[in-house]
Amino acid sequence: xxxxxxxxxxxxxxxxxxxxxxxxxxxxxxxxxxxxxxxWPACYGVIGVPTAAASAETAIEQALTPAQSAKRAxxxxxxxxxxxxxxxxxxxxxRLPTAGSAALLPYLLIAVVLFLSVxxxxxxxxxxxxxxxxxxxxxxxxxALTWILWxxxxxxxxxxxxxxxxTLVRVALAALSVQIALGSWVSANFAGTACSGWWQCQGGAPxxxxxxxxxLRELGVDEGGRVILTQAQQYIHLAHRLFxxxxxxxxxxxxxxxxxxxxxxxxxGVLLLGILTAQLxxxxxxxxxxxxxxxxxxxxxxxxxxxxxxxxxxxxxxxxSQRSASR
Numbered sequence: 001x002x003x004x005x006x007x008x009x010x011x012x013x014x015x016x017x018x019x020x021x022x023x024x025x026x027x028x029x030x031x032x033x034x035x036x037x038x039x040w041p042a043c044y045g046v047i048g049v050p051t052a053a054a055s056a057e058t059a060i061e062q063a064l065t066p067a068q069s070a071k072r073a074x075x076x077x078x079x080x081x082x083x084x085x086x087x088x089x090x091x092x093x094x095r096l097p098t099a100g101s102a103a104l105l106p107y108l109l110i111a112v113v114l115f116l117s118v119x120x121x122x123x124x125x126x127x128x129x130x131x132x133x134x135x136x137x138x139x140x141x142x143x144a145l146t147w148i149l150w151x152x153x154x155x156x157x158x159x160x161x162x163x164x165x166x167t168l169v170r171v172a173l174a175a176l177s178v179q180i181a182l183g184s185w186v187s188a189n190f191a192g193t194a195c196s197g198w199w200q201c202q203g204g205a206p207x208x209x210x211x212x213x214x215x216l217r218e219l220g221v222d223e224g225g226r227v228i229l230t231q232a233q234q235y236i237h238l239a240h241r242l243f244x245x246x247x248x249x250x251x252x253x254x255x256x257x258x259x260x261x262x263x264x265x266x267x268x269g270v271l272l273l274g275i276l277t278a279q280l281x282x283x284x285x286x287x288x289x290x291x292x293x294x295x296x297x298x299x300x301x302x303x304x305x306x307x308x309x310x311x312x313x314x315x316x317x318x319x320x321s322q323r324s325a326s327r
Contacts (some may be wrong), residue, residue, distance in 0.1 A: 006090040010149045014084040016076050018146060019304060022139040024074045025298045026187075027293075028121070030163070031070075033190060036293040045190040045227035046220075057233040061310065078120075085113050095153045105149050122288040129188035136184040136239075140307060147308050164257055164313065173310050174248040176280045179247040180303055182240040187218065187280050191233035192291050195241070207232035222223075230273065244283065251276050251306070259311055265316055272309045275302055 039042035096102050116138045125131050151188035186192060189212075195201040205228065211217060212232035220228040255276060258269025279302045286295040 003091065005090065007095070008154065009086050009151075010091070011085055011153075014081065014088055015143070016148050017081045017084060017152065018139065018143045019301070021074060021077045021081060022136075022143065022304060023297060024070055024077065025135065025139060026133065026297055028070055028074065030188065030296055032126075033187075035291055035296060039189055040290060041193045044193055045229075047190075047221065047227060048223050063301065076123070082113060083115075085142055087108055088146070091235065092149055092153060102152055105145060105152075109142070109149070112138055113147065116142065123313065127221065129185065129217060129219065130215050133181075133184045133215075136187065137181060140180060144307055144311060147311055148315070151312065164254065164261070164316075168254055169259065169310075169314050170251070172254045173257075173314055174245075175243075175247040175250045176306060176310055179240070179243055179306065182243055183300075183303065185213070186236055186240045189236050190227045190302055191234055191236040191240075192296075194229065194233035194237040196287065199238075200246070201234040201238070202227075202229060204232075204234065205230040205272035207233050212236050231267050248276065248280060249308070254310075266314065268313050268316070269308055272306070274310060275305050278302055279306065 012259065032047070034044040034046055089109050092106045096105060098203070113226050116135065119131060119138065123135055193202070194204075207230040212235040220230075222228055251272060255269050255272035255275050258265045259273060260266075261269065282295055282299045282302065285290065286299060290296065
């Protein structure tokens with residue numbers, strides 16, 4: 001009993017640590033990119049070192065870095081996160097089936113942590129969107145795996161509620177995953193200011209659509225160290241907006257379907273609709289108010305919550321006997 005409580009407490013701390021470090025990573029990245037800087041938006045996207053053509057004064061003005069306290073907090077939480085992952089995975093092995101996909105969860109957690117420990121220090125390579133995108137998506141994957149581990153090790157062996165349409169749940173979960181990936185790609189490519197209003201997009205150097213989503217693409221910078229705006233950023237930004245409509249329709253349909261059920265599905269369905277509504281309002285606020293930092297951070301945080309709710313709805317239809325070992 002004491003070991004069970006210790007395991008559950010460590011898992012809760014791990015979830016909180018992952019949410020915190022993901023939020024801090026988002027803050028550090030957006031702050032260094034110049035979000036909410038002055039003068040806006042001319043100061044946005046300054047990531048390189050100005051050439052000799054730029055004055056020393058300009059170089060100092062463009063040296064946009066986050067508060068050192070945020071970086072220190074990020075390092076401290078990252079250290080605690082590694083320890084918590086090791087503790088949780090050690091105790092989780094005796095609480096999971098010895099066969100099947102669930103048995104791989106502890107090892108997947110360790111694999112993702114190792115991946116992030118390698119990709120994290122490479123975050124200074126801001127002209128390579130793949131690095132930042134992998135870091136952001138890796139954090140979301142780590143959150144999802146920990147949440148699944150929490151759910152399948154804490155549910156009693158009881159009959160599950162009437163499952164929702166497996167097709168709708170899976171398609172909605174896939175759509176949310178794609179939208180999160182597109183959001184990370186927008187951030188990694190500094191495409192936030194490429195389009196404003198509803199569909200007004202700025203001009204830029206010609207670029208192909210396929211190349212805009214090539215994972216190994218590299219960003220160009222001008223003499224002042226600022227990312228050069230091309231049509232690629234426009235395509236990336238518009239893709240995120242257009243797919244948001246698809247994801248919203250699917251998540252909304254799932255939320256309404258779940259809210260019509262009884263038991264836990266009703267609660268999670270209503271919660272899904274509430275978070276989805278807040279996410280849409282935040283997205284519109286960000287677009288029409290010049291990408292305020294607080295709105296972007298809240299937008300990222302709500303994306304994490306949407307992922308957690310969707311995974312909960314998915315697992316509600318899976319019998320508990322198939323999710324966890326009998327104790």
